[in-house]
Amino acid sequence: MSVREILRMGDPRLLRQAEPVSQFGTRELDQLIEDMFDTMHAANGAGLAAPQIGVNLQVVIFGFGQNARYPDAPPVPETVLINPSLKPLSEEMEQGWEGCLSVPGLRGMVPRWARLHYEGVDQYGHAIVRDVEGFHARVVQHECDHLAGILYPMRIKDFSHFGYTDILFPGMDSAKED
Ligand code: NI
Secondary structure, eight states: OOOOOOOOTTOGGGGSOOBOOOOOSOHHHHHHHHHHHHHHHHTTOSEEEGGGGTOOBSEEEEEESSOTTSTTOOOEEEEEEEEEEEEESSSOEEEEEEOOTTSTTEEEEEEEESEEEEEEEOTTSOEEEEEEEHHHHHHHHHHHHHTTTOOGGGGOSOGGGEEEHHHHOTTOOOSSOO
16 A cells, blocks of 8 residues: 655646556556545545656546535446546536635635546546546546646635634544545
């Protein structure tokens, strides 16, 4: 088990365009993904992108049954998504609260496409093709934004809905502070 340090907002490595993965089924890729899951689980995260641990590759993971940081969110299947491409299925946008392990202690209201088509491959190069909506669509957009150097505060339109998690949600029982 290897929990890696999560880079925090302000680190220029979070602002890079990530490189595509070209080799699959390798020991290095397996190790990276294992470290990412260990790191995400240790932080109670709903998702994590490789650039957040300083690895500039187009690799994201996400998924949970029940998540302490998002207690009302429906389950999202545990997924490894590499070299993703995203496309909205309609023009409808949806506002929702987001946090980020690279922006600890804060939450903001972020507009995202409500219905999303996404494609990519897993760590063995097998295709992943899904049409999703709601929180699943939100998580994928948030994680894939990391691959383009975009952090969720850059997406906020209304800064009156941006603040400290414990002030915004005083009753929320989260095992870890963001
Ligand atoms: Ni994030």
